Each structure stands twice: as structure tokens, then as C-alpha cells.
Amino acid sequence: MIVIPNLQKMNPLKFIQMKKTIGFLLFFLCVSVTSYAQVISGKVTDTEGTPLVGASVVIKGQNKGTITDFDGLYKLKAKKGDKLIFSYLGYETKEIKIFNKKTIQVTLETKGMGLDEVVIVGYGSVKKRDLTGAVAKVSPEEISKTATTNFDQALAGRISGVNITSLDGTPGEAVNIVIRGGNSITGDNSPLYVIDGVPLEDFDPGSISTNDIETFDILKDASATAIYGSRAANGVILINTKSGRSDGKTDVRINVSNSYQWIPNRLEVLSPYEYVKYQQQIAYALDGYSPGDRTKFFAQDWVDPELYRNVAGTSWQDEIFRLAKTNKYNASISGGDKTSSLYFSTEYIDQEGTLLNTGYKKFVNNLKFSRKISSKTEFKGNLMYTHLNRSGMRVSGDKYTSVIRDAIQFRPVEPINDDGLELGGYDPADINQRFLFNPIKNLENTDRQSKFDVVRGGVSLRHKFKPNFYINLSGNYQIDTRKESLFFGKDTQSGTRGTDHINGSITQRRNQTISSSNTITYKKHLGKSDLTFLGGMEMQARSYEYTYLKNSEIPTDLFGIDNLGLGTSPSIPQTSISKNTLLSYFTRLNYSLKDKYLVTFTYRADGSSKFNEENRWGYFPSFSTAWKLSEEKFIKNITAISFAKVRAGWGVTGNNRVRDYQAYNQLNINTGSGYAWGTGQNYVPGAYQSNLGVPDLTWESTAQTNVGLDFGLFHQKIEATVDYYNKQTSDLLLNAEMAPHTGFDRVQQNVGKIENKGFEFSVTSQNINRKKFQWTTSFNIAFNRNKTLALNRGQEAIYTDPEWSNGYAENQYITKIGEPVGMMYGLQYERIYQWEDFNWDNNLQTYTLKEGIPDNGALPVAPGSVMFKDIDGNGTINNEDRVIIGNPHPKHFGGLSNNFKIGNFDLSILFQWSYGFDILNANKAVFNVPGAGSQNGFKGLTNIWTPTNTNTDVNAVSYLSVFGTAPKGNLIDDRYVEDGSYLRLNSISLGYKIPKKITNALHLKKARVYVTGQNLYTWTGYSGYNPDVSVGRYGALTPSLDYSAYPQSVTVMTGLDITF
Amino acid sequence: MKNQVFTLFGITTILLFLGSCTKDTFTENSNDSLYKAPSELSYSEILNAREFSFIKSGTPIVNTNNLIPTYEIVGGRNGTGEVLDASYLQDVSIENPIEITANLDPENYYVNAAGDSVKTYTATNYQTAGVITIANENKFGIGDYYFDVKVSTQHKEDTYSSTFNNVFHLNVGPQLVTNLLFSPIAQNLVVGTGNTSSTPYLITGNTAVTFDLLSDTDKLSIDKQTGVISLLDGYSTAENDTLYPTVQVTSTISQETTTFQGDSFLMLVASNSPIDLPKKTNYFFYPTLEAENKTFGYAIDMVEQGSTTAWVQANPSPLAAQERPEGIESKSIWINVTVGDRLAHESDVIINTQDLTQFSLGFDLSAVFHIKNQYVEYMPDGRTPTELEVYYSADYTGNNTTATWTKINNQVTSQINSLTTTPFVGLPYPGDQKIGGGDPDGQKDATKNADNKWTRCELDLNPYKDIQNFTLKFKVKSNYTGSLNDISTAARPGRYYISDVHFKASEE
Structure with missing residues (x-):
């Protein structure tokens, strides 16, 4: 009897080695047993016509079969009436009955989904059906179809439980990826990236080409991530890049695309007519509704609002936005044979930003090669060089200058009679308007280049002592240099009106990582059990160097950043260096009984130089188990259920993302720490303690429990996964407030506790699967609930000012025990004060607040002033009346994708949503509040309170000499918190595969033309540019803040993808 | 199959088209559909009015979508619901907006689209529109009163109006003893x-x-x-x-x-x-002048701002300290006309109204104040560019423009930088009194040089003892139009100070 090995489990290379032997044996058996059988032959290919090497061909019901050779050819003897089963890993199995034909050509379709898909887990891989942890997989092909420049921009909505949000629309900017809720409060919540097996901190998603991605897997729960120990608490993203072919053939692939981006919406501002009416209202208000100078100035400059009713006006947003083009070129060569392989790709992307003078360039070169030194030993290497350049002034995050603000506030029309103000309506002589400047000039004359060069290389050696016992040794090196130059020419706000005038600065950061990862793997089949043991050791050393220099008062901007020495007011240059090392040991044990009961145990010990010797080592265990219910008889009888598996796991992971040397006392010297000393009172530098070392500083640790169910229905036409998790992060690495007597405001400590628990569901359905029409639908949804369980000792809450503008310095966020992290915090708007709130004193001819009506803090109130709820009932509005006014955490988020194949056409449509979260729309706090100046603003300014327009929630400019705006410190209230819920048509990709007869004529293997749209339409009630925004300065403490953010663009791309 | 493909392309095109829509930057212009009948008329209620005395409400607010409202009292009733008859309502009046036509500054004359030179502008004063006034010695005794007010607006040919019943509540209490x-x-x-x-x-x-x-x-x-x-x-x-x-x-x-x-x-x-x-003196009104408010004794009416730094607080006259009663804190207020473009200026400082009748018997009544001019340099013709004037009114009730004012500069006696010299009649002419370019006003007098000196002024109030509503006003005004720069750069409008304004009743 011949036993056909489980071919799907085996490496194709192994198939090739075995094929001759097996084929030979089968041939003899077939000849001897079925003397009347006929020889059937043919070729097995994929849908592209590529031969499938090592595909299994067996006769149904018999232990007879063969595998295909290098050309996909097979030959075996079978009787008429026999059924041949053709199968291949990752492809649909096909069954064909033999009639009279002696040649049977078979095309196998790729499996859209399948339990036999291989999922990459840390330091190894496992079939999806055998997973015990929560692991998600993304199709790199789907990502590469999108009109994005970096892969992370295409992930939103594709993975359940992974919340992907943008900071804003800055070209090339990395997105926020938070897996199963944020664990850290003041630390980093981004996942660990593992690229080709190398864990990389501070990984820039721009540094690889989307087209180079072979596999993309996300480890979500602790039982999956614990193998990465102290860096895995935020989840792990595993990316393996493509390698060369091993079948002796060579593919050359060229992908050229061209796209256009534009900003689809505008923040609605007053039209020329409404603006002039508004100016008239301001004039009357400031004159106390008795015509005075302001009314006269209005009359002499603007004359009459009606004159502007049909004036087109200047849309300053249109002036600074543009239709931007992106060119993308990608070429790769993939070749090799069973002993050597080579893969090389190069990619060049040149993206114009949709704001003037901004852009993103990317140049990636990737070389991978392998060589079998012997039948047991294989050597692999890779070398990658990437150059990124993000150019243009930073749109958000500047507390003083903002081109978006200027574009909103610059007036849309100039007066008929010149009023002496600058174009756009600001007074260059007014000290209070120094922050305003022409946004076009600001953009065009600010030269900011953020250049990022990364060289990443690695070598590895894999040696098999026995087929089931092998070691893998690897060494890796990465250096990235990030140089940011910033030059303000004369025609910029800084150059003209700032104190430094023309000035430039260069900041250079150099990160170097050297690491080695070595594992040993042993697999054993014992009766009904399978055992896999993995042991490993990893070392990593990182260093960081920093340089900063600046010069100001440069007499000319002719030379730009290239001759800073011309400046006459240099700043003191700064340099620093820091290093850290990590040594790790880890192990994993996989045990399977009867292919029904699965157990995985992992353990990792990490030692980090960031911590004191006593706390240096952290230990991260995990345990998970799975039970394949579908292998049990009581399920097998239910025909609708084709697969079912329950999983449960627990594990501990860590987070060590604190700056180097935080556990140690540090001394520093700077310009402010010196003394005038000795004879002549010369300046002598003095040292001061810059960090209070907390000796017992250690890992932030997250314990996570996960329970999941994977199931398939109707022969896996429907596959679904449900997960429930509960994460508790303790010993938070919190930049905690200190008692004043220590002399330190904040010190990094291990205090506090955060909880995240949630539910995830994903389902994929193969709705139609015909030869010429296929339709697949995928849906995922996730619910996460975040809660702060503890903070610093004795601390109830952390109050945070997101510092988006100097004029709005107040705590707008709170992280409070019992509530989620980073809640919006402010006053509750009550209404506008009206006369009913006052009594009139006939004697003094003035008014007084009625008893029980609160005042507004530091400034007097009058009808038209804004009134807030007096929460503490003390009769005055102040800091004590602030409450939670918004929740930035979505109730649920997810995605819905549909993929169609109709003949040669393929179509993918992805919808993505986030529901039930709030945005602090700080733009409204600035632009929807009237002022006494000439600045334009939002629609609310058409409805300001006046004594003849009282039914409004927009305060008065001034009434009875009282300004209606709230005093500083009371400027943020719940009127500026908006529901951010949205549903987005994230992407549509339509492709057409050029028919074979054409490609053959052109000597092409295949060719596809496509048109793709990204971020096409967003259904939302949010009034800002886009609800997918978060430009808060302090990460998890200040989420979902929108102020002066770079707007998100719509992208439409066309392209051609050909393979020779 | 072809149909399906076309459908696919169709859907894709529509979706791409949706994505390509660019929202407009500007709000839509408001239109006439906004305008409706006035609503939400609101007065602040008066709870401390005195029986039979002058009553004046605050300016009401009303929702008219910013159309200028006109007001009419259409009825009233007392606390028991009885309708007020004409004997009550004859003393009740309501103010309405006033359209004004004012001159533009000459340098801002412009030629409009029709080719006409425009030298004036029109605007509406509705600062006190809707203010209800009840004349002194009225019939409103102790009790509550409610008034019905009709508000009308007009936009083009359309008129909108609403009547608001019981919209103004007046509570009248007994007269309080004020002295x-x-x-x-x-x-x-x-x-x-x-x-x-x-x-x-x-x-x-x-x-x-x-x-x-x-x-x-x-x-x-x-x-x-x-x-x-x-x-x-x-x-x-x-x-x-x-x-x-x-x-x-x-x-x-x-x-x-x-x-x-x-x-x-x-x-x-x-x-x-x-x-x-x-014998003693009763300083029955000695305001601190520490802020512009009736509480502190005065109100400012900025008739023409010009380019002044107008009426801010400063230290009081040291000359006045010599006779200032113990325990009284005082400030001076001053205006600087010599700033910026030195545009023509006019403003009034209106001192709280006083009832002089209460001292009609047995007292000698007077008003005292200290003034100072500084940095006044004459125009080429020798005239002072600015000056300070003193007025009184017996009918001022809060509206500067409608009250009757009488200039009383020549009823005041002055002492320059002294409390002992013999007072002279009238105010000193501003500046250093040097004839220089001339003396067209004929008021320069080197013996009355008050340049940068405090002058004590006193007004004999005995002729006004029967006035229940006596209001004193100071006016600083320019004797030029436009900018003084156009006349002379050497001339200076200067500064004016007022300090220690007070009324006193001395036992005879």
C-alpha cells in the first residue's frame, strides 16, 4: 500500500525531490494492479496559465496518484469512469471524471480563503486551521491595488479589531494603528513591526514598497504576540517580502500608474456678501448701535453689503489647494531555480501634495537572494535602500502659524474703497495680528524637507540536521538617517513678522539597529500527536544620535538652507546620543492530539538595558488551546458546518517604549544652567539634575485573555471568526506628575492600570463562484471598551491641554479613573444670556444678573454673552465647571468589502466605517466665534447674536460694551464637540486583464489595466474636512482633535501592470 | 455578461463622480425668505422704580433677523389686570430708531459706480430703540404694571409686525429717602x-x-x-x-x-x-471717576472718536487734595487727542444727574471740579486746536442728543494752580497763551496761563436750586475738521484732564 503524504503540508521543494521516487513507485503499482488502465496525462496550471509544480493528482477512492513536474505536467494510469482529484496548496481542489479523453488539462482557481492558508506567526508559520491565537491576515494583492503610496494607508476597514486612523492628510504620513484599544496613556500605542523576521522599532511604513509584500499578518492576542515579549503589548504586524522564483523561470513585472488627488470639500466660510454684512454687524456692535467711527469706516470702505451680493470672491482654500498628481513606477525581477533565487525590485513614487509646495517622494530598492549551499543548508540575504522625502511646511501642530487658519480667516473680498489693510484683511502694524500671513506665500516660501534614508540588510542561514530538526541563524543591520531641514524665506510669516526673520534649522536623527535572531526547531510525530518545539535567542543593540543647528537673521533667502552661515544670530547647536540593548530568550511548544486538540505554549525572557539591573529581566508567558469541534462526530453530522474550532488563550506581553536612561538619574548642562562666576564674572556652565531616576522602573505589562471561535459553513463558502478579549495593562509607563518638593513636574514611573475589552467579528462569504463570475464579500466589525482603572498614587485624573493654539491654553482632555483614556473635557454650553437673566436698575440705568444666574468668570456678561452650565453651583463659571463633553472612542468600527470577477474584469469595493465617537472640532472654537477684527469665519458668523437677532447659539461681538466671547480659560465647550461617525467608500478598484491572445502576441505573460479610487466619498455629519483626523499633540491623551489639519484627499489612479 | 460589465462600469463611474464633487467654499447668501414677523421681544424687568418718578427701561432685544425694528406702545395694565387709561399712558413713550446722515472724512470721499462723488453716509441709530420712558411726576404709584408693545419691521415692500402683550414688567416701589x-x-x-x-x-x-x-x-x-x-x-x-x-x-x-x-x-x-x-458742608455727590459707569459718577458719549486715546483713569489733581474730604478716593480722567493721525475729535463726559431741590433751603450750593490742559500747541492762525467746554441741562434723561444743553463756561470761576488766588470768571484758554500766530478768539491772556497746570473751577449752583434734574457735562472738541496734520505739524491737540468733580451744600 502506498501512503500519499499530506502534500499540502509539504514544501514544494520537497515535492520536487520526492516526485521522481513517488512517480516511479506509482507507475509500477498502476501498471501491475490496473493492467487495463489507460495512461492519462495533462498539465495543471493556475488561472494565469502558470504551471503548478508539485500539484497532487490522485484517483478518488484509491491510494493512487502522482504529482506534477516542473512544467506542471503529470501522467498516470486510470480507468474510464475513475475520478481524478487535482489539488494544490492555496488552490481550489478540482474533481474530473475520466471518459474517453487521454489528455486532461486542468486549471486550478486560487482559493479566496481557506483553512489551509498559511499564516505567519512569530518565528514560524502555521496553517490557519491550526491556529490557537487571534491572528488576522490581509491580502497583499488587495492592498497593492489601492491608490496609496504606503501600505498602511490601505489597511483601514480590512482587519477586525484594528483601528486605523489618520493623523491628517499629509502626504506620506504614517497612520495610527491601534490593535484592540490603546494600552498606554503617555506611551506609544503603535504595534511592533516585524519585517522579514526582524523586529523593528520606529519602523516607517514608507520604507517598503507595497508591491514587495508577500504576506501580511497581524498578531492580536497575547498568546500570539507573547513570543515577541517586551515589545508586543500593542500587537505585532508581520510582513514578509517577496522572494525570487524557484522554478527556473524569470518574471519581470512593471507597474506604472498615474493618479490625481484633490481635496473634495471645503470648510464653508462666509461668502463676500455675508462677510460684508458681518462686518457691518461688527461695526454697529462696536459702536453700541449708535453710529460712530466704526460705522463710518464701514460706510467709507465697504459702502453697502448689497454691492457684494454677486461678487465671486476669493476662496483662499482654493488658492492653497491644488489638483495634485502622483506618478508611481515599480519594476521587479524575480527568478531562480531550485538552488538559487533572486528578487529585485525598485519603486519610485513622486506625489504632489494637495496643498501648495507639499509633496512626498519615495525611492525603494529591494534585493533578496537565496542560495542552497547543500541539500541541507540554505543561505539567504537581503538588502534594501529607501529614500523618502516629505516636503512642504507642516500644516498642523504649530501653535502660532497655520495656513489653514489663514485661508479660513482671510477675507473673501476686498472693499470697494481701499481700507489700507493687507490683502486678506490683516493689519501689518497690529501686534495682535502678527500670526497672520498670506498662506500662499507662507506655503511657497517655506522650504521644509524631511529626508529619510534607510539601509536595511540581513543574512540568514538555515540548516537542516534532519528534515524535522533545523536551525535558523540570522543577522540584521539597519541604519536610518532622518534629516529635517526647515527654512523660512523672507515672504513667510516667520521671515517677515517673526523675531528670527529669515532663518533655517537642520535636525538630524540617526538610528542604528544591529540584531541577531537565532532559532532551533524540532518537529516530531508521535502516534496521534504532533509536537513542534521552537527555541531561540535574539540580541539587539540600538543607538540614536541627534543633531540640531539653527541660524537666524539671515540677510537673504537666496541660498536657502544651503548657507546657514550667513545668519547673524545663531542658536546654540545641540547634539546627543543614546544607546540601548536587548537580549532575549524564547521558546514555543505546539502540541496537537488527533488533529483535534491543539495547545501552544510560549515563553520569552527579555533583558533590556533601559532598566536597572534588578528590574532588567521581564518574563512573558502565554498559553493557548484550541479544540476543533468539527472533527467531533456530533458536529460532523451537521452538514452545514464544515469547520468549527474554539480557541482560548492567555498571555502577558510588555512595553518598554520609554526613552533611554529614564531609570537613571541624569545630569544636564544647558544655556540656562550656567553661572557668572569668579573674576570678571565669566560665564561658566553649570550642571543640573534633568531626570529623577526611578530605580524600580520596569516593563509596562499587558495580560490578555482571548476566547475565539472560527467556523466555516457550507463547505467553507462562509468562513467566520468571533473573538472576545480582555486586556489589562498594569505598571503603565506613565509620565506621572510629581510632588512639587521633588523639583520635577513629571517623572517616568510604573503606575496606573488600563483595561480594554472587546468583541470582534469577521466573516467572508463566497457568494458566487462560477468560472466567469465570482463574488466574494467580507465583513468585519469590532467593539472595544477602554477604561482607566488606576493612575498615579492619589491621582484621580490627568488633565491635558492639547496645545493647538497659544490662545486656547486650557485643559481640553481628561483621563480619569473609571472613564476611557483621553476624554474630551470642557464646559457645557447652556445658552446665550438674554434680558430675562438680568434686572434693570432704573436708578443707575444699568443691569445686574438675577440671583441664581451664573456669571462668566473673569469677564462681565451682558445679553449676547455665552452662558455655561454652573456645574458646581457656585454662581461663577470656572475650571471647576468642566466636565466630560466627548468620547473619542468609537462604539464600533469595521469594513465591508466586495470583490467581483466578471470575465476578465475584476472589481473591488471597500466600505469602512467608524461609529459613535466624538471629535473636538477646534476649528469651530476659533472660526465660529465672532471677533472684533476683519477675519472671516464659518457659517455661524451669519447668525451672531445682536439685539435684533437673539435666537442663536453664537455669541455677540459686543453689546453694552461687553464682549460676548467667553473669557480665556472658558473657551472650549461642548458646542465644538461633534459626532464623528462616518461611512466611507474607502476604495474602488476596477481592473481588466488583457486577453491572452493579445498578451501572447505581445510576448507578455500577463497584463492588466486598472482604475482605482481611494477615499472616494464619506457619509458623515461632521462639519470638518474629514472625520478621520487626530492631530492632538499628546497621542492617547488627546485623540480626535481637529485643528488646522491637512485635509484628506480623494485619489483616482489609473495604471498598467505587465509581466514579461 | 456585457450588461453586467456595463453595469459595473456605470456604478464605478458614478462612485468616482461622487468622489470628485468639490464642495463650495462659500455659504449661500441669505435671502428674503429669512424675514418673518418679529419675535421674542424681551425687556429686562424693572423692580426698583420709584413712585411717580422718572422711569427709563433698558433697550429691549427682539428677533427680527437684523431688520431694524420700530416700536409702539399699544396698551398697558396694572397688576390686577385693569387697563391703564390715557392719564397713565400720556406719560409713557417709546423710542424708535433714528436714521442719520453723517459726513465722511474729506480724505475718504469717493466716486461711486454712477460717477457721483460721495461725501456722506447714512446709518441707523438704534442704540435706544424700544426704550420705554415714563415722565417724571407721573401717575404710576406703588404696584406692578405691564405694557404691550408692537414691533414692526420693513424689508423692501414688505412689512412685518407683531404685538407682544405684557412684555415689559414694571414694578414701582415707594420713593426712597435719598437725603x-x-x-x-x-x-x-x-x-x-x-x-x-x-x-x-x-x-x-x-x-x-x-x-x-x-x-x-x-x-x-x-x-x-x-x-x-x-x-x-x-x-x-x-x-x-x-x-x-x-x-x-x-x-x-x-x-x-x-x-x-x-x-x-x-x-x-x-x-x-x-x-x-x-457750620458744615455736605458733599452730597463726590464720585470716584474710577470707571465709566453711573456707579462711578459719569458716562462718556463719544461723538467723534478721531484718533484719540479716550478718557482713561489717572491720578487725581494734587491741588484738589488740599480740600478733599477725608475718606474720599478720587481719580482723574484724561483724554489724549495727540495720537496717530490727530483726527478731529469730540466727546462728552456727562456727570450723574443731581436733584438740587433737596438743598433749596438753608444751603449754599456749588459744583467744583479741577481741569488741566497739556501739550496744546496753537494752529498757524493762533487758535487752539481743541478746547474744553462746560454745559448743564435740566432735561437730560440719558439721551445726549435730545437733551437741551446750555454752555456755562462763563459762569464758572477759576483759580490756576492755587486755592488762594482770586478766582476769575470763565475757563482759562488752553495752551501757553502766547500770541504767536495770532489770537483770533481774543481769549488769550498771559495772566491766565494754565498750560500743564491744574485749575480749580467752581460753579455757583444757587441759581439752579429749583432744578430737580440738574446734569453737568464737559465737552472736549476740536476746532478743526479732518486731520490736524493737514493744517500744521507744529500744532498739537493736546490732552485734557478732569478731576474731583463734586457737588456740595454748605450751611448758610
């Missing part, structure tokens, strides 16, 4: 003789009051009904004991209280034998 007068102010109580103070006069206010003593209760007692103060039985003193009692007067109708204290109100000297006491 409790003991005559003489200084009185001698001889121990053991049982003599008492005089009975105080209630010159103003409702006489339904009681008296209470809030100070010196260990030495004095007061007759609750008459206000007569006497020494307590058993009081003894070794030497003359001077007392300044604090007396509280309580209305028995409304229980409102008024408190009187200070040496200008009553000085009692307890002695063992009779003594002679000097």
Missing part, C-alpha cells in the same frame, strides 16, 4: 440736660419710614418714628465726644433701606457744657 438732612449738621448734646438732635428733614422720598441707629449704640439712641437722636441715659464723658452716627432709614412699604453716614450728614458733639460748633 436725610439734620440742620444744622453739627449739633451739641449736653450731657444730663436731656436735649436731643433736631428732627431730620425728609426732603425726598416716601415718608412712611422708620429710623434705626447702626453705630454708637452704646452712647446714643434714636426715635424709631421721628429720627431724633439723644444720648443714652447714664452716658457720661470726661471730655467733648464727637460722634458721626450711622442712620438707617427703612421704608415701611417695601422694607427697603437707605443708610446715611459721614461728617457731612451729621456731627454730634457730646459735652458736659454747651459749646459752639462751626
